[in-house]
Amino acid sequence: xxxxxxxxxxxxxxxxxxxxxxxxxxxxxxxxxxxxxxxxxxxxxxxxxxxxxxxxxxxxxxxxxxxxxxxxxxxxxxxxxxxxxxxxxxxxxxxxxxxxxxxxxxxxxxxxxxxxxxxxxxxxxxxxxxxxxxxxxxxxxxxxxxxxxxxxxxxxxxxxxxxxxxxxxxxxxxxxxxxxxxxxxxxxxxxxxxxxxxxxxxxxxxxxxxxxxxxxxxxxxxxxxxxxxxxxxxxxxxxxxxxxxxxxxxxxxxxxxxxxxxxxxxxxxxxxxxxxxxxxxxxxxxxxxxxxxxxxxxxx
Amino acid sequence: xxxxxxxxxxxxxxxxxxxxxxxxxxxxxxxxxxxxxxxxxxxxxxxxxxxxxxxxxxxxxxxxxxxxxxxxxxxxxxxxxxxxxxxxxxxxxxxxxxxxxxxxxxxxxxxxxxxxxxxxxxxxxxxxxxxxxxxxxxxxxxxxxxxxxxxxxxxxxxxxxxxxxxxxxxxxxxxxxxxxxxxxxxxxxxxxxxxxxxxxxxxxxxxxxxxxxxxxxxxxxxxxxxxxxxxxxxxxxxxxxxxxxxxxxxxxxxxxxxxxxxxxxxxxxxxxxxxx
Numbered sequence: 288x289x290x291x292x293x294x295x296x297x298x299x300x301x302x303x304x305x306x307x308x309x310x311x312x313x314x315x316x317x318x319x320x321x322x323x324x325x326x327x328x329x330x331x332x333x334x335x336x337x338x339x340x341x342x343x344x345x346x347x348x349x350x351x352x353x354x355x356x357x358x359x360x361x362x363x364x365x366x367x368x369x370x371x372x373x374x375x376x377x378x379x380x381x382x383x384x385x386x387x388x389x390x391x392x393x394x395x396x397x398x399x400x401x402x403x404x405x406x407x408x409x410x411x412x413x414x415x416x417x418x419x420x421x422x423x424x425x426x427x428x429x430x431x432x433x434x435x436x437x438x439x440x441x442x443x444x445x446x447x448x449x450x451x452x453x454x455x456x457x458x459x460x461x462x463x464x465x466x467x468x469x470x471x472x473x474x475x476x477x478x479x480x481x482x483x484x485x486x487x488x489x490x491x492x493x494x495x496x497x498x499x500x501x502x503x504x505x506x507x508x509x510x511x512x513x514x515x516x517x518x519x520x521x522x523x524x525x526x527x528x529x530x531x532x533x534x535x536x537x538x539x540x541x542x543x544x545x546x547x548x549x550x551x552x553x554x555x556x557x558x559x560x561x562x563x564x565x566x567x568x569x570x571x572x573x574x575x576x577x578x579x580x581x582x583x584x585x586x587x
Numbered sequence: 588x589x590x591x592x593x594x595x596x597x598x599x600x601x602x603x604x605x606x607x608x609x610x611x612x613x614x615x616x617x618x619x620x621x622x623x624x625x626x627x628x629x630x631x632x633x634x635x636x637x638x639x640x641x642x643x644x645x646x647x648x649x650x651x652x653x654x655x656x657x658x659x660x661x662x663x664x665x666x667x668x669x670x671x672x673x674x675x676x677x678x679x680x681x682x683x684x685x686x687x688x689x690x691x692x693x694x695x696x697x698x699x700x701x702x703x704x705x706x707x708x709x710x711x712x713x714x715x716x717x718x719x720x721x722x723x724x725x726x727x728x729x730x731x732x733x734x735x736x737x738x739x740x741x742x743x744x745x746x747x748x749x750x751x752x753x754x755x756x757x758x759x760x761x762x763x764x765x766x767x768x769x770x771x772x773x774x775x776x777x778x779x780x781x782x783x784x785x786x787x788x789x790x791x792x793x794x795x796x797x798x799x800x801x802x803x804x805x806x807x808x809x810x811x812x813x814x815x816x817x818x819x820x821x822x823x824x825x826x827x828x829x830x831x832x833x834x835x836x837x838x839x840x841x842x843x844x845x846x847x848x849x850x851x852x853x854x855x856x857x858x859x860x861x862x863x
Contacts, residue, residue, distance in 0.1 A: 340705055340863045358596070361710050371702030376614045382706075385606055389599050389710035433706055 289316045290352075291441055291471055292337065297346035299332055299495075306332045307343070308495040314488070316440070319467050321482035322475040323585065324492035330475045331369050333492065334445050337473075338366050350441065362390040365434035369445040372426065373418040379405070379429055380414045383436065390437045404432040407462055424451045431459060435466075442466075444474045448481060460485060483581040491585050510535070512578050513547040513558065518571040527568060533557050546579065599711040603719020604726055611690075611727050624686065628735050631678060636739060639674040640746070667757050668750035669743030675736065676761050680768065680830050683732060684823055687769035688793045690731075691724040691776040693786035700784060704863050713858045717777060721851065724773045725766070732765045764829055767843045771822035774850035781857045797821060822846055 292314040299307040306329045314320050322330050335341040336348060339356030353359045373382050380401055387397035405411050408428040418426060427450060434442050444463075448456035456478075463472055463485055476482055482489065491498050517524070520543050528537045528545060533554025538546040549557050558575065565572055578584075611617035643665070664673035695716065698704040707716055740758060744751060772793070779789035801821050808815040818824045825842040 335862075338705070339708060342860075342862070356708070356712065358712060364709065366705075366709055368702060368705040371705040373706070374698070374701070374703050376610065376616060381609070385602065386706060386710055388602055389707070391598075430706075434709075 290314070291316050291318075291350065292473075293347070293349045295347040297333075297336070297348060298344045299329070299336065299341065300344045306495050307336075310346070310492075310495075310497045312490060312497055314471070314473065316471055317468060318488055319463065319472045319474065319486045321486035321489040321581075322473055322492065323477070323479065323482060323489060323581075328492040329495045330492055331445055334366070334368070334443055334473075334475060337443060338364070338368065340368070362437045363439055364441045364443070365436065365439035366443040367427075367430050367434045367445055367447055371430065373429065373433075375417060375419045378415050378417055379410075379421075382418075383429075383433055386433055387436050392437070400436055404435045405429070407435055408432045409458060424455050427451060428455065428459070431462075439470065441471045441473070444472060446476055447474060448476065448478060456481070479581045479585070489581065489585070509550055509552045511549055511551045511557070513549070513561070514574075514576045514578070514580055514583070515545045515547055515561070515572060516574040517543045517545070517565075518573050519543070520570065524570065527564065528561075531557070531560060531564060540583070543573075546583065596712075596715065599715040600719040600722060603711070603716060604723035607720060607723025608726060608730075610723075620690070624731060628738065631682075632735075632738055632742060635678060636671055636674045636742065640670045640742075643670045643674075668747070668753045669740070669757070671739050671743040671746070672736075672754060672757050672761060675739040676757075677830065679732070679735065679761070679765055680826065683728070683765050683769050684772045686731060687724075687728050687772040688776060688790065690727055691773040692780075692790045692793075694720040694724060694777050694780045696780045696784050696786045696789065699863055708863065713863075714855055717781070717851070717854055717858055721773060721777050724776075725770065728769045728773065729766050732762060732769075736762055736765075764839065767840060768823075768826070768829060771843045771846035771850060774847040774854070775822055778850045778854040778857065781854045781861065820846075820849075 290313050292312075294313075295311050297307055297310040298305065310333070322333065324330050332341060336343050337350060337355055348355055350360055351363055373379065383401040383404065384397040387400040388394070392400055402411065402414065405414055408431055410425060410428055410432065413421060413425060413429070418429070421429065427447070431444065431447060434444065448459050451459065460481060463474070466472075472485075474482060474485060515528075525537060525539055525545070528534065528547060531549070531554070533549040533551070534547060535550055536548040538548075540546060547561070551557070554560060561575070562572070611621060664676065667673045695704060698707065704716070711719075736758065740754070743754065775797075776789055776793060779792055780786065783789055783792070801818065804814055804817045819842065822843070825839050829839045
């Protein structure tokens, strides 16, 4: 796997305020990476540095081995910058075609590419409209479409589903899933459930510090974790789960949600036994997932 | 779909310039501006130029006008076969800098404010954007100069069709001098746009602050003579010389060109340091 992005000891100050503090990380090609953190954590600043909208105060950043803003990256990197809007004086078609031409497409290719990316976000019918006639959600999808022009190898999406209705948010998630593999994504979002479904690695930024780089997949080791969400539970549920063979620790997050830690060597069919036990005691489950939820991994 | 043609560094500059032409001639806002300028020029041609030419046809009045010019040597204009072009030249030397400022008042300010520039910078460098927009505005001003001069020329032909060939040198002289005259104003607006990121503030500075600074330098120069050289940093310093020229002169060519390069260089320096 090749390195897409490499950041070494990255610092960014706005006046006296340090927004990014000695950030170092690497992202490999083919991954979908989540960038999470509270408001003001520095996510958009980091995105802006990667896209060359901002310069770091110190430290090194390379994208595909090039400095951000290098002409070698044009067409290779797409982005949905936060709050960026298209020019209201031109139609969507005119602007997307212009972007395609800037990336080296000829007139006919640019027309085809414009239609292709709009089709990706299911907005072919607005091709001749001006941005001012679109709803917030539609504008965001058009902005995502522009990020896909030329099938870039890396796409940075800053809050791609914020403000979208559930159906459109879902179609954006599906789009990302479909394109992953040939395209690597870095997605900044507050929606942890969404990131959990999409991403294979997570960067957590908090107060400018990169405090965690979590790999979503559970490591292949004897100690395993399951997250169990029940429809209903009783006071004896915790005790019942504790008695399961191989169980090393049960944690009750809330009334219906449990984190089960077990030893795979002692109970190879732990998950099957768990479901059988729940059924025998009349406990219905809503969800059983391997590992911790992203929320648990990051904030517990 | 991958782009098949990896183009040279100049293609994006040209694409940005083309887009500016589209902005003027194919958007409602642009067409409104063109229509407004056309109306203004219609009145200038119909009243100022046409009436002035009628007056200039009187030999007595021509002599009197010659004496009015005084220190400003404009006698050569009276020798031009088409007086229309002579009057146009005097008027346009003062009007086109204003038009150039107006046309180029929003080169990148709105794009920066709206965030559109972020889409563009994923596909072009800041220098390409700057040069493309500058070239686009220059082309627009050139087209407007060309159209207005053509209208004046046609007025002259309408009056006397025998002087067409004799008037070509003056036509070229005016065209090139007006374009050169406007270049530093457009470049200055690039600089103001990049620095202040507001077309309104850029306009305010160009129309009010720059003339005030110019007057201030003039005032200081009455006490400290070398201060006069500061005027060379401001566009239009060669305006009187340009107006008096009867031919191409090095100073009237070089000063605006050097100013333009200087302003563009400063703009580039501002832009590459700016957070967008």
